[in-house]
Amino acid sequence: MSYSALILAGGRATRMGGQDKGLLELFGQPLIAHTLSALAAQTPAPARILISANRHLDAYRAFGHPVLPDTLPDYPGPLAGLLAGLAAAPHDTLLMLPCDAVRLPAELATRLLTALDGGIDAASASDPEHWHPTLLALRPGLQGALEAYLAGGGRSIRGWLATLEHRIVPFDQALPNLNTPDALAALAAAGPAGLA
Template sequence: MTAFTGVILAGGQGSRMGGQDKGLLGLQGKPLYQHVLQRLQPQVDSVLISANRNIDQYQLSGCQVVPDSLADYPGPLAGMLSGLQHSQTEWVAFCACDTPWIPEDFVMRLWLQRGDAPAVWVKSLQRDHPTLALVNRSLADDLTTWLLRGERRLMQFMREHGGHAVPFAMDESIFRNINTPEDLIHEEERS
């Protein structure tokens, strides 16, 4: 059986949240990232949290916290690079900190449908979700080069390196993410 490292991407600036750290915003009485951790942890062998601030608060989870290796918040790809660089396993499953209802089997579904691809990501009925991905650690050097060239497009990187989407014909609400204060209020009202 293959071992997996899970990485929760929580290293953004939270610009659409008024600069707040999205992963630490409360939903149903606990931080958003803990909802993701609760669903991701049973699917992987270990979990890392990619974060660039409030490190001490994320460390309370018991998970190793890894900051971006590149400065100036270059986006989710920088968090993915850090996760690949710190992973002890060949395969790394990524999930954004603002997607609290991820499927409880998304890692295995990506694994079983990856074929020979070094990277796969979730495609729901309505759109691609490139931060819900399974990526081989062998892409770390190419990703470093990509980022140092100033590239930031996640799906383009994965496609250009042999990756593909994996269809998930599920209720779209499972993949909703929380980007704005209004999204958070709406999510709290739904639950």
């Protein structure tokens, strides 16, 4: 079960006050370092890792993985980062995840990738409270479909998924959603055990 992983760190993070979210620190490490650790704990781990970023490119390159800026102007959202990832790995099954995915079930990749069996284009994760469309597995060959959706003015990942054969995979544990300073502060207050 070979796949590439794409970490989304290229957004404006407006709910984080415009800070570069992947480089915000939690327990002395940037969020993206925690995300990389969560990826390494997957069974199986990804064959390669790509990072979608548009700011502080050298800081992201220091993690030792290819860094992909958006090919579309004006930060059009996570789909622009995904498009760059699909272009960089056109023949790979892709697991996409946000840079705040600091705590993941070890079986996340296996369950999402297995859900692609039987002609499914995409599989995303949900937890008891939220659907997480950016925790997403995609079969190879979807670059053209995404290019067409974006060329037509589409920007919503939920809207694009609605055009595909898409399956939602439920998980029992809460999945990370660190979109605000309060959410990050609450996880920090819980201590490192909160990442277990």
